[in-house]
Amino acid sequence: xxxxxxxxxxxxxxxxGCVGYFYFSNLVLDKFIFPARGTNAGRNINRANMxxxxxFLLPALLALGFYLAYPVFETFxxxxxxxxxxxxxxxxxxxxxxxxxxEPKFWEAIKNxxxxxxxxxxxxxxxxxxxAQLTDRIRWGSIAKSMIFMPMAISxxxxxxxxxxxYDTRPVDQDQIGVLNALWLKFDGGWxxxxxxxxxPVVLIVIFxxxxxxxxxxxxxxxxxxxxxxxxxxLSAVRLSIGVVALWLTWVSVGxxxxxxxxxxxxxxxxxxxTIKFYNNFFLMVVLVWIQTGFAxxxxxxxxxxxxxxxxxxxxxxxxxxxxxxxxxxxxxIMGTILVVWTTITxxxxxVFDIVFAMTNGQWETQVLANYMYDKLFRAFDWGVGSAAAMxxxxxxxxxxxxxxxxxxxxxx
Amino acid sequence: xxxxxGKKSALMWAVHISVALLVALWVFPTVGLFVSSFxxxxxxxxxxxxxxxxxxxxxxxxRTGGADTATMVDGVxxxxxxxxxxxxxxxxxxxxxxxxxxxxxVAAFNAGDTAEFGDGETIFVGDDGAYIYKSPEEPSSRGQRxxxxxxxPPDFTLGNYYNLLFKPGNSEGMAKAFVSTLTVVIPSTxxxxxxxxxxxxxxxxxxxxxxxxxxxAIVALLVVPLQLSLIPLLKFHNGVGIGKGYLGVWLAHTGxxxxxxxxxxxxxxxxxxxDIIENAKVDGATDFQIFTKIILPLSFPALASFAIFQFLWxxxxxLVAKVFLIDPTQGTTVMTDQIVQLMGTRGGNWEILxxxxxxxxxxxxxxxxxxxxxxxxxxxxxxxK
Numbered sequence: 001x002x003x004x005x006x007x008x009x010x011x012x013x014x015x016x017g018c019v020g021y022f023y024f025s026n027l028v029l030d031k032f033i034f035p036a037r038g039t040n041a042g043r044n045i046n047r048a049n050m051x052x053x054x055x056f057l058l059p060a061l062l063a064l065g066f067y068l069a070y071p072v073f074e075t076f077x078x079x080x081x082x083x084x085x086x087x088x089x090x091x092x093x094x095x096x097x098x099x100x101x102x103e104p105k106f107w108e109a110i111k112n113x114x115x116x117x118x119x120x121x122x123x124x125x126x127x128x129x130x131x132a133q134l135t136d137r138i139r140w141g142s143i144a145k146s147m148i149f150m151p152m153a154i155s156x157x158x159x160x161x162x163x164x165x166x167y168d169t170r171p172v173d174q175d176q177i178g179v180l181n182a183l184w185l186k187f188d189g190g191w192x193x194x195x196x197x198x199x200x201p202v203v204l205i206v207i208f209x210x211x212x213x214x215x216x217x218x219x220x221x222x223x224x225x226x227x228x229x230x231x232x233x234x235l236s237a238v239r240l241s242i243g244v245v246a247l248w249l250t251w252v253s254v255g256x257x258x259x260x261x262x263x264x265x266x267x268x269x270x271x272x273x274x275t276i277k278f279y280n281n282f283f284l285m286v287v288l289v290w291i292q293t294g295f296a297x298x299x300x301x302x303x304x305x306x307x308x309x310x311x312x313x314x315x316x317x318x319x320x321x322x323x324x325x326x327x328x329x330x331x332x333x334i335m336g337t338i339l340v341v342w343t344t345i346t347x348x349x350x351x352v353f354d355i356v357f358a359m360t361n362g363q364w365e366t367q368v369l370a371n372y373m374y375d376k377l378f379r380a381f382d383w384g385v386g387s388a389a390a391m392x393x394x395x396x397x398x399x400x401x402x403x404x405x406x407x408x409x410x411x412x413x
Numbered sequence: 414x415x416x417x418x419g420k421k422s423a424l425m426w427a428v429h430i431s432v433a434l435l436v437a438l439w440v441f442p443t444v445g446l447f448v449s450s451f452x453x454x455x456x457x458x459x460x461x462x463x464x465x466x467x468x469x470x471x472x473x474x475x476r477t478g479g480a481d482t483a484t485m486v487d488g489v490x491x492x493x494x495x496x497x498x499x500x501x502x503x504x505x506x507x508x509x510x511x512x513x514x515x516x517x518x519v520a521a522f523n524a525g526d527t528a529e530f531g532d533g534e535t536i537f538v539g540d541d542g543a544y545i546y547k548s549p550e551e552p553s554s555r556g557q558r559x560x561x562x563x564x565x566p567p568d569f570t571l572g573n574y575y576n577l578l579f580k581p582g583n584s585e586g587m588a589k590a591f592v593s594t595l596t597v598v599i600p601s602t603x604x605x606x607x608x609x610x611x612x613x614x615x616x617x618x619x620x621x622x623x624x625x626x627x628x629x630a631i632v633a634l635l636v637v638p639l640q641l642s643l644i645p646l647l648k649f650h651n652g653v654g655i656g657k658g659y660l661g662v663w664l665a666h667t668g669x670x671x672x673x674x675x676x677x678x679x680x681x682x683x684x685x686x687x688d689i690i691e692n693a694k695v696d697g698a699t700d701f702q703i704f705t706k707i708i709l710p711l712s713f714p715a716l717a718s719f720a721i722f723q724f725l726w727x728x729x730x731x732l733v734a735k736v737f738l739i740d741p742t743q744g745t746t747v748m749t750d751q752i753v754q755l756m757g758t759r760g761g762n763w764e765i766l767x768x769x770x771x772x773x774x775x776x777x778x779x780x781x782x783x784x785x786x787x788x789x790x791x792x793x794x795x796x797x798k
Contacts, residue, residue, distance in 0.1 A: 053615040
């Protein structure tokens with residue numbers, strides 16, 4: 001049968017099946033099981049109303065249970081067992097995890113994932129906030145926003161093709177068709193190159209460090225201050241750990257500045273960007289930042305609009321300049337939203353698979369966890385280690401999961 | 414907002430310029446792919462796409478007609494013709510800016526001038542390529558060398574799209590993949606909406622024990638990575654005989670989309686006015702009637718938001734299709750998977766890759782621009798606050 005016809009039949013069957021299920025199950029409930037007549041009419045109506053929610057929920061609960069909840073436990077079980085040659089499986093304790101920890105590829109994936117987890121949410125949120133703030137004040141802002149939002153509609157695979165074209169490399173005697181190499185060949189080691197390739201990156205890194213330290217300090221300060229309320233031991237611990245991360249980032253950045261200033265650059269030779277170890281990770285991250293900035297922008301832009309006008313008016317009356325208004329009035333008020341954006345992008349990063357799969361497939365030290373897991377499951381057919389890797393992803397997601405549930409419950413009360 | 418005090422900020426110009434730069438930076442990559450998909454293999458491999466917008470200037474060596482085309486006029490041999498349109502020329506839409514008769518100075522003369530070779534021979538070359546060559550002696554049989562600098566205007570072609578989509582028997586399989594993608598996407602978008610809408614109504618407007626717990630569970634499931642589901646579900650599908658066909662993908666997408674669908678729709682439905690629903694109940698409407706007659710029509714914005722999300726997500730998905738939809742004969746390969754395969758086998762053929770990628774991007778982009786409002790609304794409602 002032609003798949004298109006099959007699809008149409010599925011739609012028809014699925015839709016009418018769903019509607020039919022809901023309609024007839026309600027009918028059966030009201031007319032036959034608990035009919036609203038006779039001596040027990042009142043009690044029957046109450047009983048029917050107790051059952052009805054579950055009728056409405058049943059298909060959704062089945063889908064959720066089978067496709068998301070049960071697999072979490074099953075994957076956990078698989079990560080603790082080993083497939084036997086003739087079918088079936090055997091409990092092996094933590095052996096799979098042990099084997100995984102022995103693999104250098106796993107540690108490479110963990111290391112890269114940490115890098116992704118810091119860089120992509122930070123860059124996307126910062127850029128999104130920047131664009132949201134800038135476009136807020138100009139007339140053609142909505143057009144600009146929809147242009148920057150556009151990559152959200154593009155698949156990771158499509159974006160990979162787009163960026164592979166940018167990173168493309170041709171032999172030295174031919175015209176470069178990748179933009180990055182065409183730009184790169186314009187540099188000749190003169191003062192322009194020094195400015196663009198040494199000074200500007202160093203300035204950017206310094207700005208990043210200052211921003212990170214300022215952000216961390218504004219979070220850590222309440223812990224030490226007796227006047228402000230720091231809010232519980234747990235929150236203090238979170239604040240302090242963010243401070244530690246910021247210090248670590250500073251340390252990494254100082255190393256980055258050293259390498260920017262110290263590296264010998266081979267001018268005039270086209271580079272194969274995706275094979276330059278360590279830096280190729282950043283070339284892959286650019287793709288995700290390009291996509292996620294729009295998301296951050298949309299949410300943060302709405303949050304900026306929601307700031308009470310009076311607070312800003314008051315600041316203007318008090319003589320605050322635009323930068324002070326932005327950093328001291330606006331940003332603190334939307335901190336909650338920034339956190340939401342940050343965590344949402346973090347989850348996307350943890351699941352990122354397509355970009356690495358399509359662009360490098362983990363070669364040249366660009367492996368990430370999701371792709372490592374896919375590799376284990378479907379190329380090495382090692383379900384034990386694959387499941388163990390999946391559990392690591394789950395473990396990394398779970399703090400956010402707990403935080404989200406905590407917030408949702410708080411909001412509902 | 415910051416200009417409430419009534420003075421125009423001096424920063425305004427900086428803002429305009431930086432926004433323009435950012436927008437240019439963001440659009441540039443996509444434009445590159447778009448432009449490349451309209452260029453021929455030759456053009457793509459010889460120059461960057463950013464050059465294709467402007468006339469390309471090339472210096473080429475051409476030859477006049479040979480002795481057999483010469484005619485005798487007033488005692489001199491005359492050969493007339495057109496350098497651009499004669500055999501070997503770059504074509505009629507180009508035009509000549511300069512030309513030369515010696516390889517040492519290929520741009521010695523402007524078009525429209527008459528050049529002298531030094532031994533009585535002369536040649537006139539117009540900017541449209543027409544030339545008149547005069548020689549007192551019999552010209553060589555191969556014709557005279559002329560170097561011209563020709564400007565060819567931008568030239569784009571729809572050939573790549575024809576080759577990938579309509580050419581019979583092409584090996585890229587994008588047309589088939591397009592149909593596969595559509596087949597995956599449409600049921601995977603419609604069915605979860607229906608199931609989730611009922612569940613969301615129950616969670617929003619019906620009172621039953623365990624409701625709060627269920628909502629918390631759904632918020633938790635929102636972030637569970639679908640990576641964990643791959644192996645257990647594959648085993649399950651193989652166990653019940655669904656295998657790796659469309660049905661499996663539809664079910665998988667339904668399951669994976671469910672938490673967001675319920676979450677979005679419930680949040681929206683909770684905000685609907687209580688009066689309407691209670692009035693309807695007083696008038697004797699059943700829950701089923703309230704749902705289909707009141708809730709569903711009122712929830713249209715939320716339904717549209719989720720539909721766009723699910724559409725984009727299923728259309729752009731690679732992982733679920735790679736795991737749950739595998740056909741040894743390649744009959745069910747979706748576009749994303751097809752493109753990844755093309756990246757492996759046709760890595761250097763940018764005319765194929767860029768066209769294939771753009772075919773797969775075009776539909777989501779259209780949906781995006783047509784329904785951006787709902788997408789934004791959904792994003793705002795969907796991010797856990």
